[in-house]
Amino acid sequence: MEKRYIKWFEDISLKDIPEVGGKNANLGEMYQHLKPIGVNVPNGFAITSEAYQYIFDFNNLWKPLEKLLHHDLVVDDINSLQKISKKCKKLVNAATIPPDLADEILDNYAKLKTQYGEKLRLAVRSSATAEDSKEASFAGQNETYLNISSKKALLMAYKQCIASNFEARSIHYKHANHFDYLKVFVSVVVMKMVRSDKATSGVIFSIDTETGFEDVVFISAAYGLGENIVQGVIEPDTFYVHKPTLEAGHRCVLKRRRGKKEKKMIFAAKNNNKFSSSKYTKNIDVTQKEQNRFCLSDDEVLLLADYTMKIEHHYSNLLGVNTPMDIEWAKDGLDGIIYIVQARPETVHSNKDKLILETYKLKQTGTIVTTGNAIGTKIGTGSVRLIQNTQDLKKFKSGEILVANTTTPDWEPVMKRAAAIITNHGGRTCHAAIISRELGVPAIVGTKNATEVLNNAQKITVSCAEGEIGNIYDGTLDFEVTRTNLKEVQKQPIKIMMNLANPDLAFSLTSLPVDGVGLARMEFIISTYIKAHPMAIRHPEKLNKKEKAALDQLSTAYQTKEEFFVTTLSEGIATIAASVYPNPCIVRMSDFKSNEYANLIGGRVFEVAEENPMIGFRGAARYSHPSYKEGFELECRAMKRVRDEMGFTNVILMIPFCRRVAEGKQVLDTMAQYGLKRGENNLLIYVMCEIPNNVISIDEFSKIFDGFSIGSNDLTQLTLGVDRESEIVAFDYDERDPGVLEMIKMAVLGAKRNHRYSGICGQAPSDYPEIAKYLLDIGIESISLNPDSVLNVIQTLNTLQQTKKPPLPV
Known part of the structure; x- marks a missing residue:
């Protein structure tokens, strides 16, 4: 029999959208071009849009549908919308599938069985001719039916897919996106169903969904059928992978977050003669053990990222423009294979004006x-x-x-x-x-x-x-x-960088016109995500019952508490570094004060009370000290992982509050013991210039460190002898004091004299643009600002540079 209304994936490409709809066209495009290079795509066929039109012609449906939709419908009236939708679907459901079309569908179903066996279960999915385009996703507008395993069920599911073109939501979506109700036809996908009910499934974007940051792959995953993720029934696990470092051969997850995944959708019955998957699925409870672990291994996450990059690369080449993708995946619990079951161009950020x-x-x-x-x-x-x-x-x-x-x-x-x-x-x-x-x-x-x-x-x-x-x-x-308008932002004669502590903000700031991160503080990651004292990680036996339980819960998804600390800290830092890659990201090793450490889980065991922790046991003094050396080792292991395993060699390490040159040497020796040797793998190590002795002895500090970042907060405090946390003497705390400015100038000139990097990461240039101009005039290499100050300071610098006199004496 001549094939008239069926096209197999191997014969379909994107050019066939008018005939087979977006979903089929994308599946065919991937099956033809990406399956040969290792991207697993299930096979299947399309029942074309011509078949849709044939059914409507055969049953004389056009005129009654036109009356309902073009004359009777008041689209913004919910009652009218639902009433007309019901009438339209009733017309379609009462229609007869022409016998020759039914025969052709069933003949090809039999052919698909020869590839996958008699136990084959089908996914039957709507594929509208305007669907999955860059203009509109049609997300969730038309129906999908799963677990189909009989001829009768296949034909019923096919007709239901066609009828779903007139769901109230689909009618309104067409109206909102300016599509003619009767000119969006429905082709239907018939494909091998991946048995994710016995494994896992999820969604991938080749872009960050919230910010449009294009250098990452974002993966969500949960147990069972993917409908729970789409419906929002559960909170899935989520993962990020950084594209540039993955391409360079560094196979590491950039960032992860464990979701609760408390429910798992499976099939409630065999469904041999049924067609409504929603009526024959059920949610079951996920065991606490399964909830506590990630539902994907790192290897599976990286495989999905590899698939995603291949898909994005193919579509970008095909369409001649960078094309972020929205992808559905599923793991088959029977054969253990991860399949890509759909892909479409992303429709939100790719249509935005990036300037x-x-x-x-x-x-x-x-x-x-x-x-x-x-x-x-x-x-x-x-x-x-x-x-x-x-x-x-x-x-x-x-x-x-x-x-x-x-x-x-x-x-x-x-x-x-x-x-x-x-x-x-x-x-x-x-x-x-x-x-x-x-x-x-x-x-x-x-x-x-x-x-x-x-x-x-x-x-x-x-x-x-x-x-x-x-x-x-x-x-x-x-x-x-x-x-x-980023076109109007002028390039500055010095590097403008930003201070950033929160990894969750990193991707939202990638559009800022900065040259890197001048200060990434690891304390935020430790206090917000790890929440435990580093020494408590090494010695949980010293904690009380409540503290142990809290630490156990935090680290439940990891084999050891040390793995939890190292992975969480390294992924937090790597996320910040990824947001500016390959520009530099200067990471300051921990600089908690003893009272801040004491607030962490287990902190009471490992910290002593100090009268003035601001100038007490902090920074470099801790790193080689017996009471913290094991904690510092964990920090070093995390930073070594960031640079060597994860590939973020743009990370520069920095030592805070280093009082003396001898102390600096001791810290560098300790870091080398833990695998962070200055110069190896191009590792640069800076020191904070925030103590008067750092300025006075800058020539000696220059012999052991690669650069200096001026901490104007502490330098002001120690130059003026003012406790910056004391409200009583707050009026005397002013970074614009001539003595402080002279200290900053001496530091910058000293760094220049020794051919060392100089930057500033303190609050002063964010608060006082005239200090930013002063820094520019004395020749500092970079100014690191709070993100919300970047654009204002740049604009102010543009204005100040046009004046004849500097606002501060140089």
């Missing part, structure tokens, strides 16, 4: 009601509208903040009118996250308790501008939006 930098910043602080995963980087304010079910959607008013357990594709008409979206469940690739990005609406997902702690009509502020964790504040807080 316009838009930053949101809160101008007030408030009480945090709850937190979750931040989607996007915007801020929204408004009144809460709790949505318990679809009936509540009718009460929603434009400008309100939608708060729900989860969202579904049916809610999209309401979501577009929201000031912000909040859900109890979900990760960064769930439906609420995907749609809110497309709509440009700030969202916080996975709060766990939003519907319990927020009340209808309550005024709140939703902030996604503070990193990966989104904060929900009580009340309406004032915020500002700054839009900068």
